[in-house]
Amino acid sequence: MIEAIGLTKRYGRTVAVDDLSFTVQPGRVTGFLGPNGAGKSTTMRMILGLDRPTAGRVLIDGKPYAELNRPLRTVGALLDAKWVHPNRSARAHLRWLAKSNGLPDKRVDAVLEAVGLTQVARKKAGGFSLGMSQRLGIAAALLGDPEVLLFDEPVNGLDPEGILWIRTFMQNLASEGRTVLVSSHLLSEMALTASELVVIGKGKLITQSSTAEFIDRSTGNSVVVRSPQLFKLGPLLVDKGFTVRDGDDGALSVSGATSDQIGDIAAANGVVLHELSPQRGSLEEAFMQLTGDAVEYHAEIGK
């Protein structure tokens, strides 16, 4: 379990992380969600004792990271896949890490096997593709068979196969009862990976809730409708009490209605539809709503 209590990080006058408190429970993947620059990486570095919090503290299984004995056996982290010496082989990189925490060399071979890097174990890490580097980083995180795992933007820049692999991998780790915290700025990605979300913006906690709950709240039921007979459909929808706005390219954006409802109304009135597509709210929109920072039309979508 990870427990942050009033965590704050200030760089001069800039507040990167502001009085952040949250908990990460074992047995599920917790998404750490926020736009770029929200303070996710800074928070993760503080969890791992790399950065010193200006105020507050963060505990892993009740202890600060620095007090963990042989920390790699408790916590595995992938903050940046490029934290390897380019001229060092993948195996040598893992070997010194293993040695530092009293782990046997056979553990190195086991994790290389687990991430599928056995073939290139003796190749220089500098020549690895992003996907391979990411796998090496995950191998390093898994070395000590830790109970707690942290991944910072693990799917950034990966191809679809790599994304799927990492997603499945993290879910498997959680299903083994481990605590998994994974950061991302992509709501769509988190929706597929995480069952719990810690959402931050501008260094502050916006909400901690289950993913389903968060998405329900944040995706305003907006539907884009395209039709040659919008002049007829528009007033009908307004009559039903839905909010109708002009969208792009002469389409209508309807809030408060499901695509089913709109389709039914159109059929009942003999309106031809060229497009009927429900819009998922983007993370940024969700933020705007949740922080109340929103410009007007975002507020409308939620209503």
Next chain:
Amino acid sequence: MTLLAVERIKLFSTRSPYWCTALALALGVGLTAIIAGTTDNGQMSIGLTQFGSSQLALAVVLVMSALAVTTEYRFSTIRATFLAVPNRTSALVAKTVVVAFIAAVLGEIIAFGSWGLAKVMSPASDLAINTGAEWRHVAGVGLLYGIGAVLAIAVGILVRQTAGAVAILLVWNMLLEGLIGIIPKVGVKIQAWLPFQNANHFLALPGGDPAEQPGAGIDFKLSQWGSLAYFAGIAIALLVVALIVAKRRDA
């Protein structure tokens, strides 16, 4: 002990220490070869055999030592290190011990290699190591390298980037301390308390030709072993400062 093994694996799984070792050997022993080759047979002295080791190769060893930490910062493996070993002081001390030990061994190899080569190239010269001063002059090179490595690592930790650390070390060692002697009157007085000048003073042969000896003309207040202790003290003090800074700083 574990941490020493870790640092050993790290150091020898990259290429730069091998290159630096080869370069230090080539420059150190090479300069002696050139000197021996251009000096009349019979005219070589022990003092002449150690120019390469104590001046030229030392600079390479300083660079190698600084690189051992600055590359860790350059590639952020220092963060991986601090994740594996949250006690930053012990991680960095382990690195310092390993690098200083390797530097010291390298120093002995270069010093005795240079001396041996001079003996072979100039068989008629009296190059027998008889007195304590002569032993100090040759075998002391290893001590100098070890302490120099500590100092270079401290600078590396403080500066965190290769170009900066290398520039500081080379200018300091090869230029700055010598140039201070140009200042009228006080220059030589200041020089008596500069670390690399004291390092040279430690190696100095009594009664040798002053022109052959770096640091000649400086009125040192310390004995030769005192100078070495002083050099070591400065290196360790700098390392302590670096360790405190590294501990407080965000990695």
